[in-house]
Amino acid sequence: MAANNDQQNQAGRHQEVGHKSLLRSDALYQYILETSVYPREPEPMKELRELTAKHPWNIMTTSADEGQFLNMLLKPNNAKNTMEMGVYTGYSLLATALALPDDEKILAMDVNRENYELGLPIIQKAGVAHKIDFREGPALPVLDEMVADEKNHGTFDFIFVDADKDNYLNYHKRLIDLVKVGGVIGYDNTLWNGSVVAPADAPLRKYVKYYRDFVWELNKALPADPRIEICMLPVGDGITFCRRIQ
Ligand SMILES: C[S@@+](CC[C@H](N)C(=O)[O-])C[C@H]1O[C@@H](n2cnc3c(N)ncnc32)[C@H](O)[C@@H]1O
Numbered sequence: 131m132a133a134n135n136d137q138q139n140q141a142g143r144h145q146e147v148g149h150k151s152l153l154r155s156d157a158l159y160q161y162i163l164e165t166s167v168y169p170r171e172p173e174p175m176k177e178l179r180e181l182t183a184k185h186p187w188n189i190m191t192t193s194a195d196e197g198q199f200l201n202m203l204l205k206p207n208n209a210k211n212t213m214e215m216g217v218y219t220g221y222s223l224l225a226t227a228l229a230l231p232d233d234e235k236i237l238a239m240d241v242n243r244e245n246y247e248l249g250l251p252i253i254q255k256a257g258v259a260h261k262i263d264f265r266e267g268p269a270l271p272v273l274d275e276m277v278a279d280e281k282n283h284g285t286f287d288f289i290f291v292d293a294d295k296d297n298y299l300n301y302h303k304r305l306i307d308l309v310k311v312g313g314v315i316g317y318d319n320t321l322w323n324g325s326v327v328a329p330a331d332a333p334l335r336k337y338v339k340y341y342r343d344f345v346w347e348l349n350k351a352l353p354a355d356p357r358i359e360i361c362m363l364p365v366g367d368g369i370t371f372c373r374r375i376q
Contacts, residue, residue: 159195167194172201174256175224178249182219185248192222192292192318196366200290200316204229207314209287213237215269215301216293216318220249226290227258236262239269240293269293273304284310292318295341298348302372306357309374315358320349321368 171179175197182191192200200222204212210231217223217240226236240246243266253259265272276282286309291301298317305315320326322345325338334342349370352360358372 162195167198171198172228172256174252175221175228178219178221178224178252181249181252182221185219185245187218187245190218192218192225193366194221196318196369197221197225199365201225201229203314204288207287210234211286212288212290213239213286213308214290214292215239216291217246217264218242219245220253222290222292223262224249224253224256224258226288227253227261228256230258230261232261234261237272238262238264239272240264240266241268242266270297270300270304273301273308277304277307283307284313286310287313289313289315290318291315295319295322295348296344298344299351302348302351302355306355306374311374311376313374315372315374317348317352317370317372319367320345320362320370321364323367326368 168176171194175194179191179194179197182188204226209229211234212226212230214223214226214236217238223236223238230236238246243264246264246266250259253262284307286305289305289309291298291305293301302315302317309315322342323338325332325334325342326345326349328334328342349362352358352370352372355372357374357376359375360370360372362368362370
């Protein structure tokens, strides 16, 4: 009996260790980048990634594996009309723009135009700048304006949310009207640097601690929303995809 219990405990432990190493091993992550991501990264995305690496706020950039994933996700889904909140220097925006058909548009919003303009020459050189409608300023009032006009309801195929985490639930309340039935909203950073499972009193950086409550709230609210199907993936800093079903 004791041996059986031991075996069960061992099996339980192995599963847990397997999960942790997937998320926590730097060497494994590097392996993914070097074997799968970097060899197939489009030249403009590589150039933008290298430019962004020199910027003082580079911690904000979308990771290369996530960029590759977004680019692949959008192609088979035949996404046409898309939106992005939180552009920074434009890595995820470029991944999206490269995946979209030539005559389609991305509504891109960020409070900071300067960082967008750092990456813009690379986006222009890649021949996709004409797909981007960049709006400088907070995203919420733009969403409110769009929601107020019923013509905009159910018109977006894909929406990527990577801006201020304390507004994610406010965004969700509006985006659910703007995305098509069958369309997808991706919320970035839903594992929030792993802090979602850290003890309440763990010593976290101030901004990580502040936003964690909002990420927790979002992670509770999305599974309870019957209008969507969801899938949370440990890509980048965690991304939760929501497909509108009603
Ligand atoms: C994590 S970064 C985005 C990274 C980007 N997706 C990329 O590929 O590099 C977050 C961005 O959200 C922007 N932001 C913060 N608050 C915002 C708001 N209320 N509305 C729009 N953008 C906002 C910041 O200026 C910052 O550029």
